[in-house]
Amino acid sequence: MKAQDVRERAFAMPLENPSYPPGPYRFVDREYLIITYRTDPTILRAMVPEPLEIIEPVVKYEFIRMPNSTGFGDYTESGQVVPVRFQGVEGGYVHAMYLDVDPPIAGGRELWGFPKKLANPSLRVEHDVLVGTLDFGPVRVATGTMGYKHTRLPDEKIRHALGEPGFLLKIIPHVDGSPRLCQLVRYHLSDIVVKGGWTGPAALELQPHALAPVASLPVLEVLSATHLIADITLDLGEVVHDYLA
Amino acid sequence: MTPQHVRARASAMPFNSPAYPLGPYRYENRELLSICYRSDHALLSAVVPEPLLPASDAVLCNFTRIADSTGFGSYHIAAQVIPVLLPGGAAANYTRFMFVDAHPPSAGGRELWGFPQKLGAPSLKVERDTLVGRLDLGRLNIATASMGFKHQPLAGEDALAALSAPGVLLKIMPHVDGTAAVCELVRYCFTSIKLEGAWRGPAALSLHPHALAPLATLPVHEVLWGAHIIADMTLEMGSVIHDYLA
Numbered sequence: 001m002k003a004q005d006v007r008e009r010a011f012a013m014p015l016e017n018p019s020y021p022p023g024p025y026r027f028v029d030r031e032y033l034i035i036t037y038r039t040d041p042t043i044l045r046a047m048v049p050e051p052l053e054i055i056e057p058v059v060k061y062e063f064i065r066m067p068n069s070t071g072f073g074d075y076t077e078s079g080q081v082v083p084v085r086f087q088g089v090e091g092g093y094v095h096a097m098y099l100d101v102d103p104p105i106a107g108g109r110e111l112w113g114f115p116k117k118l119a120n121p122s123l124r125v126e127h128d129v130l131v132g133t134l135d136f137g138p139v140r141v142a143t144g145t146m147g148y149k150h151t152r153l154p155d156e157k158i159r160h161a162l163g164e165p166g167f168l169l170k171i172i173p174h175v176d177g178s179p180r181l182c183q184l185v186r187y188h189l190s191d192i193v194v195k196g197g198w199t200g201p202a203a204l205e206l207q208p209h210a211l212a213p214v215a216s217l218p219v220l221e222v223l224s225a226t227h228l229i230a231d232i233t234l235d236l237g238e239v240v241h242d243y244l245a
Numbered sequence: 246m247t248p249q250h251v252r253a254r255a256s257a258m259p260f261n262s263p264a265y266p267l268g269p270y271r272y273e274n275r276e277l278l279s280i281c282y283r284s285d286h287a288l289l290s291a292v293v294p295e296p297l298l299p300a301s302d303a304v305l306c307n308f309t310r311i312a313d314s315t316g317f318g319s320y321h322i323a324a325q326v327i328p329v330l331l332p333g334g335a336a337a338n339y340t341r342f343m344f345v346d347a348h349p350p351s352a353g354g355r356e357l358w359g360f361p362q363k364l365g366a367p368s369l370k371v372e373r374d375t376l377v378g379r380l381d382l383g384r385l386n387i388a389t390a391s392m393g394f395k396h397q398p399l400a401g402e403d404a405l406a407a408l409s410a411p412g413v414l415l416k417i418m419p420h421v422d423g424t425a426a427v428c429e430l431v432r433y434c435f436t437s438i439k440l441e442g443a444w445r446g447p448a449a450l451s452l453h454p455h456a457l458a459p460l461a462t463l464p465v466h467e468v469l470w471g472a473h474i475i476a477d478m479t480l481e482m483g484s485v486i487h488d489y490l491a
Contacts, residue, residue: 006294007489010417010428014342014361016292017459022423047261049251096259102364105348106355111419115259118348118364171255172418173357175431175483177267179255185421213262237421243252 020107063132078121091165113170150200158197187237265353308378320347323367323380359416396446404443433483
């Protein structure tokens with residue numbers, strides 16, 4: 001293969017059959033269970049990178065079903081998002097995410113800098129309860145429950161929440177182990193079509209694990225819960241701060 | 246967390262619990278089934294990136310069982326590898342595709358060295374009298390290799406030469422806008438190799454087409470040899486030998 005062809009085709013590895021296709025990435029019927037909880041402000045401050053600012057000592061624990069997504073197929077995700085402010089605008093800093101399929105893990109890490117690991121998350125309705133779980137190998141690390149569709153939320157409120165920017169700390173090492181990229185990345189969801197949103201009683205339990213340390217941001221009090229279904233497009237991001245500059 | 250703190254501690258994502266630790270990566274009792282086959286020269290030339298050149302018409306299909314490795318634990322690898330010549334004429338092995346069944350070596354392999362890894366279900370096990378290497382993706386079989394178990398010894402110097410040949414990888418990492426941030430050839434090697442045993446025997450290999458694991462696009466015309474090697478070794482960090490973006 002000519003060097004010129006390598007350069008023109010280079011998007012991701014393996015060169016001939018990349019682990020993920022180029023976007024845009026459209027998600028149809030994306031379903032979220034988001035449990036918002038109060039945590040320890042000192043621990044939270046030590047985990048969120050400046051120049052992001054913490055608004056209050058709050059974490060959103062998310063379980064997300066994605067049955068139909070461009071190039072990534074049918075998969076499930078779970079993780080923690082911290083509400084933050086950047087240059088006066090509120091958004092969410094993605095602290096850690098756990099998924100059950102390779103293309104969105106590799107693509108998520110390498111394109112945007114989503115802090116993703118492979119694990120076994122799930123989100124399903126069990127009779128009258130929406131149940132989200134996260135297992136890492138044979139070990140349960142998170143269990144979220146919410147009463148199913150108790151109280152409807154206005155679509156506009158859901159659309160506004162989904163429209164907030166997301167923030168990521170993208171780190172890619174050099175072949176010698178030193179950091180090659182160390183950037184704060186901002187991304188947005190677009191073309192949001194809300195199909196429904198609800199609130200209801202909720203509970204969340206996190207358990208310690210050496211490699212899936214969700215419990216290191218402890219649950220002091222569950223504040224609220226949201227169940228929502230929407231179609232969205234995940235746009236590519238932009239670098240808003242370069243830690244190596 | 247201050248920006249200075251971020252910069253000082255940044256090694257991999259997630260920042261607070263990286264998906265893989267930093268090396269060196271030591272492997273104990275790493276077990277390899279390597280099947281060498283003759284393929285099509287024109288197809289090989291089309292897939293080997295210049296300035297690398299195919300060394301011959303040969304391709305390797307390697308199945309590895311790793312029981313004990315630093316930070317990566319216990320896992321399996323299946324890889325399609327092409328013997329090539331580096332600029333200057335030295336021999337090396339170019340990895341075209343690689344599949345693993347654990348995440349830390351996949352994330353670390355891709356992001357540190359540029360191993361072209363995907364998640365799959367590779368395996369290597371002894372089934373009665375046969376050493377069997379398989380690669381499955383979901384419910385589909387992509388590759389099946391078999392070799393008679395420990396029929397003849399393989400000379401230690403030949404086994405050591407095979408393990409110590411340098412590897413070469415095409416590392417590609419995108420920017421957040423989808424353009425290439427990194428596109429380079431990386432050279433790496435194994436060191437501190439301690440051979441535990443090596444054997445030859447009758448061998449066979451079949452490859453099956455798959456949309457996302459297209460090993461069969463380098464067809465098997467003839468199996469040339471099979472080797473079964475057990476050794477301890479250390480995977481070293483790599484070095485960039487060619488930058489396509491320069």
